[in-house]
Amino acid sequence: EAQVTQNPRYLITVTGKKLTVTCSQNMNHEYMSWYRQDPGLGLRQIYYSMNVEVTDKGDVPEGYKVSRKEKRNFPLILESPSPNQTSLYFCASSLSSGGPPPSTDTQYFGPGTRLTVL
């Protein structure tokens, strides 16, 4: 089954304790991305990757790191989490980076990771 998986689904941690949220896709997609969803702010893009070893900052990259060593994996790293990073995080992937026609550019989202930083 084609899917994007994220782990863990739920995480409660404390300020300053490094954590990694994993993201994996089995669709051989080039483009992968991380978003955070907050009330009243919608989904905001944190980082994205056009392909292996190519990553770029999104709208809200501060406090986050990513890496893309393999095509299928795109982990999100919080080196020193803070309470303002408490959020719902989504990983997504798509075949290519976007643009018409839409058939190749649908982003498939993972189920989300709810992170609480105390």
Add this chain to the structure above:
Amino acid sequence: DQQVKQNSPSLSVQEGRISILNCDYTNSMFDYFLWYKKYPAEGPTFLISISSIKDKNEDGRFTVFLNKSAKHLSLHIVPSQPGDSAVYFCAASAVGNQFYFGTGTSLTVIP
């Protein structure tokens, strides 16, 4: 600053009637627009998209209209069904690399 705005946080519609969800954007460089649907405890799922070279795209009960001069797009659902009850996000991109999402509109279709 929010580059994609959905000014209606919620919308209620009777089953069988039309649902119209609106979205405004500020960046004239956006050339690709998408709508995603999200159920609770799930990730967003793609619904429909439109390129800036078009003003309308239709897929079954879903139609997206784009008015570039007004920097406005809308999603029409006809007829609305209870299963359409979800949060709908509008998104936009320029050159297809970075995506900007709106804050979402929660649609409730009343049976």
